[in-house]
Amino acid sequence: MTAVAGADTGAETSPPVAVETAPETGAAPDSELLRETALRIRRHIVDMCAGPEGGHLGGSLSSTDILTVLYFSVLRCDPAAPHDPDRDVFLLSKGHGAIGLYATLAERGYFPVSELETYARPGGRLMGHPVRAVPGVEMPTGSLGHGLALGLGFALSARLAGRTNRAFVLMGDGELQEGSCWEAAIAASAQGADNLVAVVDRNGLQLTGETEGIAPLEPMAERWRSFNWAVREVDGHDHEALREALASAPWDPGRPSLVVARTVKGQGLPMVAGKVHSHYATLSERMHARAVRALRAGER
Numbered sequence: 001m002t003a004v005a006g007a008d009t010g011a012e013t014s015p016p017v018a019v020e021t022a023p024e025t026g027a028a029p030d031s032e033l034l035r036e037t038a039l040r041i042r043r044h045i046v047d048m049c050a051g052p053e054g055g056h057l058g059g060s061l062s063s064t065d066i067l068t069v070l071y072f073s074v075l076r077c078d079p080a081a082p083h084d085p086d087r088d089v090f091l092l093s094k095g096h097g098a099i100g101l102y103a104t105l106a107e108r109g110y111f112p113v114s115e116l117e118t119y120a121r122p123g124g125r126l127m128g129h130p131v132r133a134v135p136g137v138e139m140p141t142g143s144l145g146h147g148l149a150l151g152l153g154f155a156l157s158a159r160l161a162g163r164t165n166r167a168f169v170l171m172g173d174g175e176l177q178e179g180s181c182w183e184a185a186i187a188a189s190a191q192g193a194d195n196l197v198a199v200v201d202r203n204g205l206q207l208t209g210e211t212e213g214i215a216p217l218e219p220m221a222e223r224w225r226s227f228n229w230a231v232r233e234v235d236g237h238d239h240e241a242l243r244e245a246l247a248s249a250p251w252d253p254g255r256p257s258l259v260v261a262r263t264v265k266g267q268g269l270p271m272v273a274g275k276v277h278s279h280y281a282t283l284s285e286r287m288h289a290r291a292v293r294a295l296r297a298g299e300r
Contacts, residue, residue: 093147
């Protein structure tokens with residue numbers, strides 16, 4: 001799958017889909033609009049991976065549905081006021097999945113979709129890992145194992161200020177091999193941070209192979225419960241299941257919440273889905289076209 005990028009991908013640029021959301025009132029967008037938005041985000045990811053620097057293809061595709069549901073159905077956020085003190089905070093702890101976040105933020109209206117074409121280009125602000133220069137990015141991430149502690153900080157800050165904000169953190173499963181994740185899990189439980197919601201993108205793969213063959217993480221749900229977290233397991237590509245779980249947190253007052261989202265690395269592209277080599281790819285012109293055809297087939 002990894003190949004030298006072609007000089008001209010011929011990628012199309014499309015305006016963002018208008019999705020009406022009102023997380024404050026619990027209103028949910030139409031499921032078809034969520035599906036269409038997720039497809040558009042996947043197309044942006046594929047297009048960015050066809051650029052000269054390539055990108056983290058597999059993990060960005062596995063988290064697409066999670067990001068779509070969060071930004072278009074759950075988070076209290078306003079692209080016109082990204083620093084609103086009453087906003088919900090989102091942190092992409094698995095910062096290598098930045099292109100998925102960029103595509104989502106662009107579709108949500110934080111910056112023009114056309115800016116995605118500048119990804120990894122000199123002078124652009126869309127870098128390989130998220131930085132605060134990008135509207136909607138709360139903190140720079142990418143050094144794995146730090147995101148949950150940062151999310152806890154936001155959650156405790158909101159509580160001390162008497163606000164009802166929630167802090168959402170998306171982690172990779174391989175990232176859970178970092179001890180700092182579990183230190184943050186202990187602290188969150190001890191502080192009763194029930195406005196902290198973590199999601200694990202459980203695609204089962206990391207850079208060098210299967211997580212269970214490198215440093216086993218199962219039984220994952222039971223491990224988090226032993227740290228006194230409220231835990232739910234869902235299909236990470238089922239928009240309704242994701243929305244029900246994420247929108248209703250906290251499920252148990254006084255305890256932080258964790259969603260184990262079972263996903264497929266490279267979801268949406270049959271040629272790489274569930275394969276280790278989807279982790280990072282620089283798509284040639286031929287492979288880019290093949291990927292776009294696969295996504296178009298998924299639209300039907």
